[in-house]
Amino acid sequence: MERCQNEYTPLHHACEAGKERVVSALFKRDDIDVNMTCKSKLLLHKLVNDLTPASGLRLLLQDLPFSLDPATGAVVPVAKHHYSWTTFMDLSLAVSSELRRQTVQAVVNHPLYARHRASFVRELACATDANGRTALQITDATTRAFLNEQLYFCSRYELFDGPPIHISATAVVVNAYDYGIFKQVFGMHAASGHLTKAAFQACLQTLGQPAVASKSTESQHRAVDMWDQNKDGTVSEPEFLRFCDRTYGGKLRVAVKFMRNADEHAREINMRQGLNNADCVLGLLPMADPLVVKEQVAHLTLHHDLDMTAYPCMLVMPAADRSLEDIYLKERPNDNHIRSMLQEVAEMLLQLHANGVVHGDVKKLNVIRVDHHMRLIDMDAATPMHHPVGAKFSSGSLPPEMFYKLKNDGEVAQYTSYWAPHIQENPELWAKVQPRHGWVVKAFHGDPNAAPLPYTLEKATPAVDVWAFGVLMYQMYSGVELVPTDRNQDVDDSSIERAATWTEDELALRIQNKVANPLARDLIVKLLAVDPLHRISVKEMLGHGYFDVKLDSATALQKIEAKLEKLNDQVTSGFQTMNDRFDQVVELSHVMLKQVGKAKEDLMRGIFQATEVRVPTSFVLLPFNILEKMADDAEGVLDEAANFIRQGMEMGARFMNAVKSSKGIGSVVKLVLPGEPLYLYLIDEVLGAPVVPPLLPDKSKPLYPIKIETKSDEYVAFMATAMPYIQTGFKLLKGVNTVASMAKALGVPSLDKEVLQGVQDKIEHAKKTSSVFDFGVLQDAVEAHDTGAPVHRIRGAALRELERFFDANDQDKDFAGLGRTYSASGQVLWTSKSTIETFEKAKRPTQVEIPSDKAETKSAAGPTAHEIYAQLVKRPLDSERKVGL
Known part of the structure; x- marks a missing residue:
């Protein structure tokens, strides 16, 4: 339809005349120009009673607050728009939540934006109204849930772009923001929709705030009183969520660990029983329903087209600063810093052993820094004391007693038959356990008593962790590995015999030649005793002179630190x-x-x-x-x-x-x-x-x-x-x-x-x-x-x-x-x-x-x-x- 001399469209005339039925009828036509406002009022308000998902789509696409470059997906802000999108998203607009959801679904699935759909959805959710509120904040619960499903894994995890922070044959770890944990934690501890002061502190403890939870009772009560807007001695869900918005920014940075094997996933959880609030192990956080995880991971693809279908099990933990591996390589810690970190690791092992658990895979990648403190992770190799050890391992950290030389063809056949189900199903596992020059690790899978093996399984004792700690300490002081390993920290083919046949004299000579610090050298020798019965205990290790060195305060920097x-x-x-x-x-x-x-x-x-x-x-x-x-x-x-x-x-x-x-x-x-x-x-x-x-x-x-x-x-x-x-x-x-x-x-x-x-x-x-x-x-x-x-x-x-x-x-x-x-x-x-x-x-x-x-x-x-x-x-x-x- 043509415009009149004053450039008004028929739709504009109908709007000014207040003919809402005419406005509705004209808008349904495809051959008219659409003006977004009339008498400073949005056209959306004129059509609100007759909106359908189709008409809403047409209207909203003409007044989005941004556009996308079709080639690159780059977001280009629109210099002038009328806030139709955020007005429509505002739950105060008189449309049903189902109509709003269907219309939003039509917008986000529009073919024009299919190539860069993820960026498009993110920009729509974060678009702000004239008061600075985001569309996600002001919309109704049904539409918000739909958008969260489009934005986040399991409707709550915003997985970080870029490569994962760790990939191995059995696990993938990525950083993420968890937007759903605060509501979940509230539900875990609330009674009748409210948190008592004790329950409020329990929430903080669950979220990984031990420093807050360890305050005096008076301090805890003051914190609750500050957020208790109704002054009834409890904290409601809106009050708790406001506290989380102010304290955490409405989201918690977490590490999400996707795991391939259900038995390792179960072991990781089971071995943490009674340890989740301990200082020795990084605790687990509440997470999405495992059934939902399993369903959605089947459609999840990470950086570089990494298909996550093979990793259906998931754990969530507080995000770390860095691993000890990264600290060692990138921060180049000095002697005092190394000593301080190693002492924390030793104290964690002492606490773990006191709880009847052997970690089984102590290495730099499994020690991380969180809130200025070192913490152990990866409990999927952990074993109760005196139970068979070897279900999961990194052979570069194993003591000599964990290796076995197959004596004849019969033992080779017996060993190969035991692992036969995994040779085709899990070739990465077979590559890890297959014989090398006749040597193998005393490993097992499933039930350790289910099938005969050519060797007797070793029992989990603190000596296993003590050797691994010695290997770690040796590398931090010498700058080289005790034996060469591959990217999975497993001994390479050429060195497996050396790892299995160390003598006391060979080790002493290697340590003497590579470690300059005499106290560190003496302790490493005691840690790497070939006979497990002769290895120093963790308690004795902490009493060693290496951990009792007074800092030299002669330098100017230490004088300043003293001040x-x-x-x-x-x-x-x-x-x-x-x-x-x-x-x-x-x-x-x-x-x-x-x-x-x-x-x-x-x-x-x-x-x-x-x-x-x-x-x-x-x-x-x-x-x-x-x-x-x-x-x-x-x-x-x-x-x-x-x-x-x-x-x-x-x-x-x-x-x-x-x-x-x-x-x-x-x-x-x-x-x-x-x-x-x-x-x-x-x-x-x-x-x-x-x-x-x-x-x-x-x-x-x-x-x-x-x-x-x-x-x-x-x-x-x-x-x-x-x-x-x-x-x-x-x-x-x-x-x-x-x-x-x-x-x-x-x-x-x-x-x-x-x-x-x-x-x-x-x-x-x-x-x-x-x-x-x-x-x-x-x-x-x-x-x-x-x-x-x-x-x-x-x-x-x-x-x-x-x-x-x-x-x-x-x-x-x-x-x-x-x-x-x-x-x-x-x-x-x-x-x-x-x-x-x-x-x-x-x-x-x-x-x-x-x-x-x-x-x-x-x-x-x-x-x-x-x-x-x-x-x-x-x-x-x-x-x-x-x-x-």
Whole structure:
């Protein structure tokens, strides 16, 4: 149908005339133009009573908030749309949940988006309304369940993109976010729809929060009271889910282990009975129904087309930081660090043995770091004490008594016949157990008494784990394996005889030649005794001189650590001297200055030149002004700060993922509920602590922390350009100093030691699990988005925007009392003026040239968020724009 002279369509005329039946009739025609609004009201509202899945599909496809590049699947935000999608998803719209679900199903299954369906569904679910709420949040339960089925494995697990974190012949492990665990845990512990205070703590324990659950009873009750909105002494499901949203971001990062063999899966679960809350083994988390898992895994394909049909069994555990293997290879730990980790492993083995269990597969891959502590995993090789051992193994860690030489053809035939069912069914298992030069591992499958074997099975004793611990320790100190192994840590063909026939003299000579540390050498010899009866016990091992070495405190770094430990003692015993000058806790020396400067230089590399900086570049965002908080809620304030720091670091990772995939960042940078502000605290880069100026003499609040309104149009742009500084600021924080600074601001005389340690641990853990901001990725994104952008100014764009922010919000350049100084390398450092005076008295190295404040800013190639940065880098350098936050 044609338009009239004023460009109105017949549908538009009918809408303005209020002829809803005519509107409905016209919309059913395929030959009319559709206008999305009428008199500032969505067409959707006019058609709501006559909507069908087909008409809803037609309407929604014309007003989606984004489009997809048909070739690459890249998400392209639509500059102007009318929020038809989120309006339709809002459960307040008067349509039935079934109609909404059917319409959404028609949208997500539209052929136009079939090639990139997963990305399309994810963007639809995360699309936000005018108030910043996601479609998934505001829709009805039926539609949400449908979308979750499309988005997540078993309707709850968002499996991470990319390759699995571990693949073996019997298991595949991937990281994931679990969106359903909080509701499940609530149901496990609630009575009549509510959690008592004891049940609330049980939930935290189930979620893997032992530090929280170990607090004093009074502290536990305060935590419940904080989230008990109705003040009835219990926590309802909505209240608990709000707590989980604030504490965990509405999802829990987990490790999902898919297993091939049902017997190993059952053994992993059974051997954990009574150990799930112990410190020695990483506990299991509640998970989806195994029947649902088995049904859905049949259709699951992971990275590089890895078909998961052969892995129908599943376990879920808390996500780890790193395995001991990764720590050894990537962190290159020193002697003291190795000793500390090995002591934790030994203590875990002692606890495991005390519970009558032998681990059976101790190796670096089966030791992981979680919340700063080492934990054992992979209990599928674990065996009750004195039961046959060998159902599962890594032969590179087995002691000599676990190997057997087949004596004749009859034994070879007997052995081959025993394993015959697996030769065709499971060729990877047969490759693991088949004879090599006549040697085999004393292994078995199924019932150890079901069929005769040419050898007698060994019994599980602590000596098996002690040998494996010795192999692990030898490798960490020598840098080589005791015997060469393949990628599954099984002895290779050429070395199996050596593994089975070690003599005491051969081992002693090997250890003498490869291990330099004399105490470590002596202990390894005792661990790798050929005769299991002569091996040192775990208890004796922990009493060995190797684990009783006093650290050499002569170096400057250890002196600084000692100072920090002294501060920690002050904090945990009640801040006895917290009213003294805070900046005198750490010894201000050239060594300290050099180390802090180097740390910042490593973090800021590629973002700007050291001589460019005219404003502070290290700050932290928190969801509150601490000066408005009450001292009697100090525990809650500190815990909230630590959790928010973790969320902020996770935001950095999501931001980089959005840049890499050319996705919008609006939802990524939303750290608080719509309308709630954030507060910017500058960081004293020497102390690694946020600066909190005291109240002014008239009791009014100082300028800092600066309030940032998150609903302003400039907020997203500010977060994009400030992201490098936000992430590096988090990295520069020191847990103990941050806690001390904030507690001082609250005027707290004392706090529980467990509370303080828990907050410090959360901050330090968040730092360890996050990565340094990758500015190079942003440069590539800007260049890809706009080849005409002057790349030589990309790196300077973030710094210029930060300078504009301070021009608008701190016109007097007060900077919360911080001043600028330099490390020996010329790296700018911002710290208190009294600290600077101390540095000046110590005489700054003469080779450092301090530029004048009028020096011209030099910019070099470096990147940031592509759409925002592409505009910023084209702006004239002398242009001024107020950042209205």
